[in-house]
Amino acid sequence: MKMSKMFMPTLREVPAEAVVVSHRLLLRAGMIRKLANGLFTYLPLGLRAFRKVEGIIREEMNAIGALEFKPSVVVPGEIWRESGRWETMGPGMLRVTNRVDQELVVSPTAEEAFTALLRGEISSYKQLPISVYQINTKYRDEIRPRYGLMRAREFTMKDAYSFHSDDASLDETYQSMGKAYRAIFRRCGLSVIPVRADSGAMGGTGSEEFMVESEVGDNNLILCPKCGYAANDEKAACAPDPVTTGPGSAKTDKPCAPIATPAVRTIDELCAFLKTSPKAFIKTLIYRAVNCELDLAGSGAAAAAPGTAGLKRVVPENSPAYYPEAFFAVCVRGDLDVNEVKLAASLKASEVALASDADVERITGAPVGFAGPVALATVPVVADLSVMAMHDAVTGALKADLHLEHVEPGRDFAPYLVADVRTVVAGDKCASCGAEYYAKKGNELGHIFKLGYKYTKSMGMLYLDENGKQQMPTMGCYGIGVDRTLASIIEEHNDADGIVWPMGVAPFHVCVVPIKYEGTMKEVADRIYDGLAAAGVEVLLDDREERPGVKFKDMDLIGIPVRVVVGEKNLPNVEVKLRREKDASLVDASAAVSKVADIVRAELAAR
């Protein structure tokens, strides 16, 4: 393609809101433009790169036998009601009621659409397993869309779903999806961090996220340099780290006793006052849990949880009973933090948040700052694992200006629930091998997940097995954000001058830049351009009347992997330069086509 026929509005400056490098470079290189908050238009050059990423994903999906479908983007609300997600998806799902009062949804994902489709088509075990996918528009109404394509409202997702008659078959597809994902990201030139979601165990997992490091990532990744353990901090576990020296390290026989702590509120103040360490302090936080599914009333051998007798409990017909609101006292060692996602998972709650001051005072019978687990009867106590390894500890006494010392967990209080609810951070020890964790921020590009029967059950998908008996298929889902993958490639492949596309996703493989597009230079440039195009190379000819410096800057900015410069002083040689390298080499013009085509082919072949 000739630049004069292209539309490539490169920019020197970009809006201040473009803080990440991919956002800045996509704007500067004339690849995208913002239409509104979180809504972008791909310009021709950006669309070419987008299609390359899409093409790689499609090839790898087809290679493992997944079949491409194209459902509608707008789908009926009805199927979301069937699955139960109409209620749980929250305001991020864009819902419309149309003129004839039908509820519609602009798809944020498509478990429902594919289950609704295939339950009408799959009737026999002979049709299983089946893997289906689409690469299609999605919409999620992000409250704060930002970072350009990294967190937009509308985006393109490859979402695949598989249906199986047994777990072994699901696992087989799950594994081949994982392999395909690795191939996709490798071909895109991306270093991904595969993060298995269930903590600890390294095999037989049912969920894997593919992360890329990003300073603005919305995931905190906990990584082990030795064994490769990688987890989102919302799931990460660590090896136990009992306090071994100093305050709180040794068991005491002294009875638990109150100690006056006037005008002391923070842990730091308390430690100074008592000459102890935060590691000897049991921090107690009152949490409010929403839709908690724990069986707080107790049943069989399980005792009822303290203070929960009067709680409202909802018993739906087809799903577990839950408490719309319940409060808990959550204890963690004073130097550690509670991770609310881990806490919510432990409490089987849809959401947890710190209780209001009024609730804290009501529950603890004391001003804020004096909560503690000892003799607390108004709410159940949840103790982090770290607490149960503590000795001779200090904690709030449930009275103003009073703490308790010589507290021995187990002796002085028995938690209702002991769980791993602490936030794991860099420096903690690996749960698998004991090495010291490091941490990174990451963005999720892909996720593969064993869904099980969630949708096939709620939406009533059945098939007949070998014995003519009705069975529910088990299901997996597998997503990749296409735009986010594209942006991440730029995040990983750029320098001060612009983008440095890997060959496989470059909008063009080669650019031919005549110093001036006239006379012999024009002839040679045209000949090389035509030759490369005939050889199947995607080539851009800069036929603009611009100064060479401007052309070079633009070509560097848009990141074309190979540049061929045709200048009078070098003829009959031309200059061939790789974008990622500093130096150019001179090649006889007559050999340039075959030489450059070889470079392109070799890089495309190196998957």
Add this chain to the structure above:
Amino acid sequence: MKMSKMFMPTLREVPAEAVVVSHRLLLRAGMIRKLANGLFTYLPLGLRAFRKVEGIIREEMNAIGALEFKPSVVVPGEIWRESGRWETMGPGMLRVTNRVDQELVVSPTAEEAFTALLRGEISSYKQLPISVYQINTKYRDEIRPRYGLMRAREFTMKDAYSFHSDDASLDETYQSMGKAYRAIFRRCGLSVIPVRADSGAMGGTGSEEFMVESEVGDNNLILCPKCGYAANDEKAACAPDPVTTGPGSAKTDKPCAPIATPAVRTIDELCAFLKTSPKAFIKTLIYRAVNCELDLAGSGAAAAAPGTAGLKRVVPENSPAYYPEAFFAVCVRGDLDVNEVKLAASLKASEVALASDADVERITGAPVGFAGPVALATVPVVADLSVMAMHDAVTGALKADLHLEHVEPGRDFAPYLVADVRTVVAGDKCASCGAEYYAKKGNELGHIFKLGYKYTKSMGMLYLDENGKQQMPTMGCYGIGVDRTLASIIEEHNDADGIVWPMGVAPFHVCVVPIKYEGTMKEVADRIYDGLAAAGVEVLLDDREERPGVKFKDMDLIGIPVRVVVGEKNLPNVEVKLRREKDASLVDASAAVSKVADIVRAELAAR
């Protein structure tokens, strides 16, 4: 691809709602499924055909230098407010207010999105002309979606827009779009009827619709067998056809006079009573017009229209003044009908409808059935051209049970406006050459249109011309419905057994069908399959364990253009049969690959 790896749920029966052949066959061939009213999912086979159509459109757009973009599907309501279409698009446009109170639209078309984008990018005449397009999801909230892909709610449209510094440049792009459209439909195997929208003139038109004949088409096409004139009846004109014999044919000197017509209401009753013909009767209908932009108050030499002095008139700042409501008496020869679209255009009104009985009685001062133009002073009279050619006519007398005879238009009444407002029908004479029209129903597949300044003006798009002066670009728009094109191909290419795909849009070029997939038949089938695939032919191998009859029926249903049957009794020959032909020919198995590949290549090359 092997059938065993494909998902192709063919059906014998389809829902009764599938009344058109494309809908039936798309369902039966397992190419689409309905998710909800007007919302469809493409299954793998259907998606392959869809991509072929999309690919042809893309190639032809690229060939004329149009540049592909990808705007978002969900766009801000704000840009629709800017263009003024937020108000005029009606309830067919799907609007959402999101959680942060932003108005969003699921795009029904994209004049606004592209104008908003390019007004920020185009600053100089040097950047013009530019043609841009997308192939993307659209949504229109059809009240009664039906006929499968023909009238769905969500669909894919190729929509292109061009921007120009002058009319000559717009016309050049408009002409090349027209050529590209002809090429697209030709390559899709479609017989389209290009319909120029402005009546009469055959050159220099500013709008052309590409129609396909369809029994369920929503357009009435008026066609000339001799000169090729083709028009939508909403725009069609015809040659004048004065009454030359019988009642109403001769001028009279008798004065217009009342005649009692007791208990006579319909034109037929009146003609029987007066022993005259409908052609001698001036039918007068009272219409209510909405947002009429005619200058009814008169200015300069133009007189004010009768009875309009007290009408409410709105004078907006940047657009023409209009009357929110105005009434008109519309006269047409008794045997003809008023076309409301033509009438609305003549009245520059957004909408016209017959007035209520109460309004008719108020305006005519008589019961319904006695309206006439003579001495009518309460509303302006609009006379169709046919009326002004009438003589010695009969019309209502504005009194119950009374008509007027010997009416001479021009002598006995002078219309406020004479216009062409009649419905043209088969049998009328061609406006261009006088031959007799025939009529067809048609569906619009594409439309090219000179928009002019509508959007660049309302949305404030400006560039600097050669003299550094700010100018507004003029604009064209060019749409094709991709799904509808696909469905139309099936409408035109099918037989009793199923679809008969033209090679260029077939989901696969060739199917190889072994009578049984075992032994030598398997070996030969595999060899031909591999050979064709290696030759770049898209080939489907029916490796299922089904009876040959079932396989043949399926392959006929899904319409693969070439079938290669490998049967024991014919070996070493195989049977090669074109889907569209009745007879097969025997070909030596070793020559089958090259022979079949040649057929495919030849048909793909024949554009």
